[in-house]
Amino acid sequence: MDSPLADVEGFLAQTPPFDGLAPPQLRRAAAAFEAVYRRSGTEVLRIGEANDTLWLVRRGAVETRDGAGNLVGRYGEGESFGLQSLLGARPVRFRAVLIEDSLLWCMPRAAFDDLRAASRAFDDFYIRSLEQRLVGALEGSAAGKQTATLFLTPLSQLARRAPISVPRVTPVAEAARAMSAHGVSSLLVGEGGELEGILTDRDLRNRVLAQGRDPSTPVSEVMTSAPLTLDADSPVLSAIVAMAGRGIHHLPLVREGAVVGMVTTRDLLSLQTHHPLYLAAQIQKQDTREGVVDVCRRIPQLFELLLASGLRAEEVPKVMSTLADAVTRRLIHLAQARLGPAPAPWAWLAFGSQAREEQSLRTDQDNGIVYADDAPAGADAWYAALAREVSDGLDACGYVYCPGGIMATTPEWRQPLSGWLRHFARWATLPDPTAVLRVSIFFDLRGIDGDAGLVARIREAMADCAGGRGRAVFLSALARQAAQYDVPLGFFRQFVLQRQGEHRDTLEIKAAGLLPLTDLVRVRALQGGVTVASTRERIAALVARGAMDRAEGDRLDGAYRLLCGLRVRLHADLARRGEAPHNHLDVRRIGHAERSALRDAFLVIREAQDALKQDFP
Incomplete structure (x- = not known):
């Protein structure tokens, strides 16, 4: 018995x-x-x-x-x-x-x-605190228990020698001899510990030999000034994201302001040949759209590799977004090579999840083009042709066409700067939550390629939406939208699951958790004058400015990381089973600790929604 x-x-x-x-x-x-x-x-x-x-x-x-x-x-x-x-x-x-x-x-x-x-x-x-429980639920899972491997390795472990430096007045011929003597592909430029620039073997080829410069030319005239640096104790993942996202191959490492080492793409590739930087490098080498498409077929396998390698699940979307950026840039450059020079300065814009760096498997494209107001008559035809080639290429690579037509191929989202400024000025006066819902995606915005100054002007217009005369009406409409999502918790804190259809007895984790969270953080960001696009960066910026309590920021960040991590693991499981990715989570398939933390996350969202309702009655 x-x-x-x-x-x-x-x-x-x-x-x-x-x-x-x-x-x-x-x-x-x-x-x-x-x-x-x-x-x-x-x-x-x-x-x-x-x-x-x-x-x-x-x-x-x-x-x-x-x-x-x-x-x-x-x-x-x-x-x-x-x-x-x-x-x-x-x-x-x-x-x-x-x-x-x-x-x-x-x-x-x-x-x-x-x-x-x-x-x-x-x-x-x-x-353990609530924030620790939210994040710890994922870290306690089978994937989280694995030893941190290459992605979490400190960069300092890859820097095997001290960097070689030369003064800015050094002739390029002497600099080339120094690179050859030391067996390095780059030199730092500066004196007294100050980093003024970096000179690479590519600079010598493209800026000296290809242009027929005199060997006595000082390195200051051909170096890359103010190069990107990372802290020596940063994880390898940081270098992968930075180098792949900017197309650079040499990265100085600093500690307490002093340069202590250098890592190159070769250093990173020596760790493993199938990580994001490798794929990004392969994408950049392709000289046809078909070649880019072929490389992109390996992205689903990379998705699983990222989890298996010990990378935290909530970091995977950032890597996937970096690859999407690399694909977009390569398709842009291939199109430009065929179309010829642009008629005026311009920039390619990403919206939504790509802008927030929150992409997973099987995502659609949301993009636009902005170009200078002084573009000559008929210039839009060039940008329209560019938009068509890039959007078609993205679709072939797996980034399917936006069902709502939010793409640069749509004339409304391919505008001169003045046209985009009019868009944002009009959106700032929208009192209807339904209308605000249709345009909220444009407030997650990031420049992918082209003129950064044009992107900065649009960001200013975005900030003006929340700071102009219509501020209260506009933010109230956005807040109303963010607060209207139903958190799927019922009596006894039980999950409210779908009751019918193909995905019966599941939670739609994106619609029920990630969307309301990103929406309410977007409202707080606009309210606080924060214009970065990433949800986690928005939270960090709000806390740093004192616009959000640190405890609240930690809870929101923990809830985001948990929800994002669960979604990534769901997509990886579906990919392993050969099923199309979706966002319907069967809570019976996750552990008790994760179910408990998921309830915590939904309560964090509900409390943040309640606070929005109080601030924007």
Whole structure:
């Protein structure tokens, strides 16, 4: 006959941190709990009282608030509360009230302390914060437990020798001899520890030999000034993203302002030949659209490799977006080679997920073109031809046409600068949330290629939308849109799942989580004058400016990382099974810790939505 505690043990065996206890410890834990049922509205803990009990929610939900009534936290099935007073043997600091009829399990302090002494993992679990739980749920998964490999390796480990420097007045002939003598492909230019520029073997070919310059020409005339640098302790991933995104092959490393080393694409490629930089380099070498398409067929395999290598799941979309940028630039350059020089300065714009650097598998394209107002008559025909060639190429590479026509092939999204400025000026006065919804994608904007000054002017116009006379109306409309998403949590913090159709009993993780989160962060960014496109960069910038509380920023960042990571892993699983990528997550396929953290993430979004409603009534 089954033990009367079998049900209790069964639940604890699926509930962190009890799921990590040895069987004898698990049985002792089950025997130590006492079950109590209380009605909604019951005050379980009062501020100032002593607490000698571990409270575990079996069913229902609990809310804790400080003395001023501010919400501190919410807890549901499988979660514990009142830990600060229990762990610190101090009076209760936060009032705990049931917000649903609840079944609670209570464990005396003595039994709780015995379990802490018996298991380090059990003890560590109860000192982790909400932000740590959100991110830790993914890191505790099978993929997250793998040893950090090449993508997390500090760049300093690749710099095998001190960099070679020459003064700016050094003749290029002497610099070439120095490169040959030391067996290096680049030199730093500067004196006294100051980095003024970098001279590479490519500079010698393209800027000296190809142009017939005199060998006595000083290196200052042919070097690349103010080169990009990275901290020597940055991970390899940072160099991959930076070098692939900018098409550079040499990257000086600095520590406390001084150059301490150099890494090259050869250094990175020596680690592994199938990482993003390798594919980006292969893309840049292709001289036909068909060649680019062929390289892009390897991207799905790269997607799985990134996870298997130990890279955090939430970092994968940034790498995928970097590759999309590389594909776009190569297609642009191939088209320009056929069409000839542009009639006036211009820039290619990316919107939506590519602009936010949040792309996954099977994404559509959202793009536009801006060109100078002084372009000659008939110039739009050149830009239209460019748009068609690039958009067709992107579609062939797997970045399918935008169903809504938000592409540079649409005349409305291929405009001179004045046309784009009129767009944003008009959007700033839209009071209708439905109309705002249609244009919100344009407020995630990034320049991919072309004149950076034109992109900067559009960013200024974007900021003016939230700072002009129509600011309140415009931001209120955006806030209303961001707050209208239904967070899929019901009574007892249970997930509200789809009830019919092909994806019955699943969560649409993008529509239910990522979209509302990115929308509300976009509103806060515009409100705070932040014009970067990435969701995580927006959060960091808002916190740095004091426009967002650090604790709130950490919670939003943790929720984003969890949701993004779950979506990436879902797409990788589908790819392995040969199924088309979608965003319908079966919560039964993820662990208990991840389900609990996912509930936390949805609550973080709901609270942020509530704050938006208060700020924009």
